[in-house]
Amino acid sequence: MxxxxxxxxxxxxxxxxxxxxxxxxxxxxxxxxxxxxxxxxxxxxxxxxxxxxxxxxxxxxxxxxxxxxxxxxxxxxxxxxxxxxxxxxxxxxxxxxxxxxxxxxxxxxxxxxxxxxxxxxxxxxxxxxxxxxxxxxxxxxxxxxVPGTEQDLAREPQNYVRVKRQAGDLVLAYGRxxxxxxxxxxxxxxxxxxxxxxxxxxxxxxxxxxxxxxxxxxxxxxxxxxxxxxxxxxxxxxxxxxxxxxxxxxxxxxxxxxxxxxxxxxxxxxxxxxxxxxxxxxxxxxxxxxxxxxxxxxxxxxxxxxxxxxxxxxxxxxxxxxxxxxxxxxxxxxxxxxxxxxxxxxxxxxxxxxxxxxxxxxxxxxxxxxxxxxxxxxxxxxxxxxxRNGDWQLVECDSAWEQNETQDNFVVFAWQHSSGERRVVAVNYSDQQSQCLAHLPFGDLAGQGWQLRDCLSEDLYHWNGDDLVHSGLYLDMRPWQAAIYALEPVKS
CATH class of the missing domain: 3.20.20.80 (Glycosidases)
Known part of the structure; x- marks a missing residue:
């Protein structure tokens, strides 16, 4: 399981x-x-x-x-x-x-x-x-x-019923x-x-x-x-x-x-x-x-x-x-x-x-x-x-530039498995084009290149690991756009 x-x-x-x-x-x-x-x-x-x-x-x-x-x-x-x-x-x-x-x-x-x-x-x-x-x-x-009375039935017919039984009728409550x-x-x-x-x-x-x-x-x-x-x-x-x-x-x-x-x-x-x-x-x-x-x-x-x-x-x-x-x-x-x-x-x-x-x-x-x-x-x-079996974390997102508040429109998750598999889930949950800098919680990104492959669209992006560490992952997404990025090192 x-x-x-x-x-x-x-x-x-x-x-x-x-x-x-x-x-x-x-x-x-x-x-x-x-x-x-x-x-x-x-x-x-x-x-x-x-x-x-x-x-x-x-x-x-x-x-x-x-x-x-x-x-x-x-x-x-x-x-x-x-x-x-x-x-x-x-x-x-x-x-x-x-x-x-x-x-x-x-x-x-x-x-x-x-x-x-x-x-x-x-x-x-x-x-x-x-x-x-x-x-x-x-x-x-x-x-x-739950029993009821004749008074209950008369007062709340929507909540009580008379039940006919061979051993004698009863007033009982409906489930609610x-x-x-x-x-x-x-x-x-x-x-x-x-x-x-x-x-x-x-x-x-x-x-x-x-x-x-x-x-x-x-x-x-x-x-x-x-x-x-x-x-x-x-x-x-x-x-x-x-x-x-x-x-x-x-x-x-x-x-x-x-x-x-x-x-x-x-x-x-x-x-x-x-x-x-x-x-x-x-x-x-x-x-x-x-x-x-x-x-x-x-x-x-x-x-x-x-x-x-x-x-x-x-x-x-x-x-x-x-x-x-x-x-x-x-x-x-x-x-x-x-x-x-x-x-x-x-x-x-x-x-x-x-x-x-x-x-x-x-x-x-x-x-x-x-x-x-x-x-x-x-x-x-x-x-x-x-x-399915990895570790999940909510990702912090900052403004992509001064006076741009659209980072508030993002929901971003990070997933990591002991096998090394990583996923970044990014959603612009709004009706406007939005941008943010997402700070990924992975500690070994610096010093090499990384590719992000969207599992939903097969879009592919390349990033410098130093930029990911120091600035964050820059996201510029359409209204309601969602992506599940496989984060993989670029082989030299």
């Missing part, structure tokens, strides 16, 4: 729908072709995250197919929407068993074995905050859920976060009940045998202060108990947290290997270089555990968010920084329409050939040991 691995997120149900169309029959995980696994391995990916493989229920499907607000979004994605395109949210889970329509647990095990042969690790989902409406715990262990109404296809788990936490740890230990890592949905919602703020119920910390118990069973098991609200460091300290870096994404989206650069002032003990992304199933498509030029510049900054490099299916092809996790089919969209060629070059550049 690389020091800074690459992850590829796959919308499993959507992909199998496409395969079924090609095969002219229902497709399962067994139908995922070896050629696709080979491509992922050759592209340099370490992790494949299969989204939405778990069993979901009829109630979740029914609500997804009838909720007016959701249907409006689904029709915007698929103008020819049909009921069969809406299998229900993959996060309204009724059992941590692989969905029967995907081939069940045995098909996942066979796929994982094929992935392992190619050095690919498997990541799946865990949803700690809630379950689907028709999870068997509703009948067997209603005490695992404190800033939005409840998700009406889910029920909120009660972390104030130690038995609930024990049951969830049991689920985690079971899942730990089926994959190599888990992406934990909205992991901060079960932090004690957030849970108590939302529900008025005290709880004992969950993650510091759960994570070690899984790793006791499966040493080295990986946990990645979807997390917001500046709780990333806290969850890292509680055992997570990686936490979402939404802050970098937001700053890149705002298109100002200085806040982006300041984000990299954080220590590497924190940065090395950040999952860097430009899109995922929750965010709008990168090609719809970042215009041409800005997209490529943002990608170079995102994926040439330290941490986990997180890519999403459809990102390379420039897809524009986000696909809700409730849907099982994607719209047909043309491939953006220019963007695809850029990502091919970027992935090739990410093969280098310097940026």
């Amino acid at each position: 690389s020091r800074y691995p690459l992850l590829y997120q796959v919308n499993t149900r959507v992909w199998l729908t496409e395969l079924a169309h090609q095969l002219k029959r229902p497709a399962t995980l067994d139908d995922i072709p070896d050629a696709a696994l080979d491509r992922w391995a050759a592209a340099g990916f370490d992790w494949i995250w299969l989204l939405s493989v778990w069993q979901t229920g009829a109630e979740g499907e029914r609500i997804s197919r009838t909720n007016p607000e959701w249907l409006k979004e689904f029709h915007e994605t698929l103008p020819d929407l049909r009921d069969e395109d809406i299998p229900g949210s993959g996060f309204a889970i009724t059992a941590y068993d692989v969905h029967a329509n995907l081939g069940g647990d045995v098909a996942l095990a066979r796929l994982r074995a094929r992935m392992k042969q190619r050095g690919l690790k498997l990541m799946l989902d865990f949803v700690p905050n809630h379950t689907g409406l028709d999870h068997h715990w509703v009948a067997d262990h209603p005490e695992y859920y 976060d404190p800033y939005f109404s409840g998700w009406p296809d889910t029920l909120q788990l009660n972390y104030g009940n130690p038995a609930t936490q024990a049951a969830l740890i049991g689920e985690l230990r079971k899942i730990g045998r089926q994959c190599d890592g888990l992406r934990c949905d909205m992991a901060m919602l079960v932090l004690p202060d957030i849970f108590e703020k939302t529900w008025g119920l005290p709880m004992q910390p969950f993650w510091p108990q759960a994570i070690p118990q899984v790793r006791e069973l499966v040493p080295g098991f990986c946990f990645m947290a979807e997390v917001y609200w500046d709780r990333e460091w806290e969850l890292q300290q509680q055992g997570f290997d990686y936490t979402y870096d939404k802050r970098l994404y937001d700053r890149l989206r705002d298109r100002h270089a200085r806040p982006v650069r300041e984000h990299f002032w954080a220590g590497l003990d924190y940065q090395n555990k950040l999952a860097r992304f430009l899109e995922n199933h929750d965010e709008p498509r990168a090609a719809a968010t970042f215009p041409p030029g800005v997209h490529e510049a943002a990608a170079v900054i995102t994926y040439l920084s330290p941490g986990l490099r997180f890519f999403h299916q459809g990102q390379f092809e420039g897809r524009l329409k986000r696909i809700s996790p409730h849907l099982g089919r994607a719209p047909e969209e043309p491939k953006n050939e220019q963007l695809a060629a850029f990502y091919d070059r970027l992935l090739a550049a990410l093969h280098d040991d310097s940026v």
Whole structure:
């Protein structure tokens, strides 16, 4: 495994729908072709995250197919929407068993074995905050859920539901976060009940045998202060108990947290290997270089555990968010920084329409050939040991000449590997031509010539090492221009 691995997120149900169309029959995980696994391995990916493989229920499907607000979004994605395109949210889970329509647990095990042969690790989902409406715990262990009263239901129908059971109806809370109404296809788990936490740890230990890592949905919602703020119920910390118990069973098991609200460091300290870096994404989206650069002032003990992304199933498509030029510049900054490099299916092809996790089919969209060629070059550049296993440093940039303040538009990184490989990553993250002097942190540049070869364009420049040491690397870059320079000595 690389020091800074690459992850590829796959919308499993959507992909199998496409395969079924090609095969002219229902497709399962067994139908995922070896050629696709080979491509992922050759592209340099370490992790494949299969989204939405778990069993979901009829109630979740029914609500997804009838909720007016959701249907409006689904029709915007698929103008020819049909009921069969809406299998229900993959996060309204009724059992941590692989969905029967995907081939069940045995098909996942066979796929994982094929992935392992190619050095690919498997990541799946865990949803700690809630379950689907028709999870068997509703009948067997209603005490695992946050209860409500008739008064709660009357006052907050958007947050509570009457659940019909043979043993008697109950009012239970929908799963939610404190800033939005409840998700009406889910029920909120009660972390104030130690038995609930024990049951969830049991689920985690079971899942730990089926994959190599888990992406934990909205992991901060079960932090004690957030849970108590939302529900008025005290709880004992969950993650510091759960994570070690899984790793006791499966040493080295990986946990990645979807997390917001500046709780990333806290969850890292509680055992997570990686936490979402939404802050970098937001700053890149705002298109100002200085806040982006300041984000990299954080220590590497924190940065090395950040999952860097430009899109995922929750965010709008990168090609719809970042215009041409800005997209490529943002990608170079995102994926040439330290941490986990997180890519999403459809990102390379420039897809524009986000696909809700409730849907099982994607719209047909043309491939953006220019963007695809850029990502091919970027992935090739990410093969280098310097940026996969090397040492990273943010580079200081000075004004190129007096009264020229455009150095503030630059984000520049340096990478170095013990093998001698070096890379200089330079991005003018602005809409104006900009210049700077970048002070490279390499101590042996003097006394010889150096060439800088751009891995993205094959542009080649020659520099005198003494000038690099005493003055710095002079950069004069177009708006949104990005380069990944291989720094190599000139042979005499």
